[in-house]
Amino acid sequence: MFRDNMKHFTVILLMLIPLSLGAKDFKEQYISRGMTYMSFGESIALTDPRNPRVITLDPWPEWIFFLSDGVHTVEQLMVExxxxxxxxxxxxxxxxxxxxxxxxxxxKIIVLRDEPKKLPYYLEVPKEKWDSELAKKLMLQDGFIKAE
Known part of the structure; x- marks a missing residue:
């Protein structure tokens, strides 16, 4: 009987661990871009340096992508x-x-974080305005891409 109660207690305890480690509610999380982008007039195309693909977005997702600056929460984005x-x-x-x-x-177009983090240069600036050497150096440093 004691073992059965201990098992039950352990399962409950394990379920509570994320809460005790400070996992934030969805609306309290900070929202960041997870991909680089290029501008085309009024539109953008996302580029994923980890996979050879280009992604276009409808207006709502594109707007949310632009608002994802790493220092505002989901709640703040919703208010906006x-x-x-x-x-x-x-x-x-x-x-x-x-x-x-x-x-x-x-x-993986956006990333949710528990703490604010300013966007790195290569996620903040459209690809056509990059200093390519600087962007590559920073992406390698951050582990955003792997060395060839």
Whole structure:
């Protein structure tokens, strides 16, 4: 009986560990870009230096990508989105933003962090404006890409 109770206690304890280590609620997490990008007039194309692919985004995901600066939380991003509605905020806007963020995170287009972290040069500046040598050096230093 004691062993069964200990097993149950251990499972509960293990389930609580992430909470005790300071894991933040989704809305309290800081949102950062996870890919580099290029500008094309009013649009952008994401470039993934870890995989040979280019990604274009619809307006909502593109907007969220631009707002993902590493120093603002998901909640702050949601407030910014809501502020754009002058004639009343649609009731499902937070659900939509949450869904878009989770999809972008799944694709590694954005990254959620527990602490703020300013975007590095190569994620902040569009690729066509980079100093290529500096960008490559910083990406290697940060482990964003691997040495060839």
């Amino acid at each position: 989105v809501e502020s754009q509605y002058k004639n009343g905020i649609p009731k499902d806007v937070r659900d939509t933003v949450t869904s878009v963020i989770k999809q972008l995170e799944k694709e």
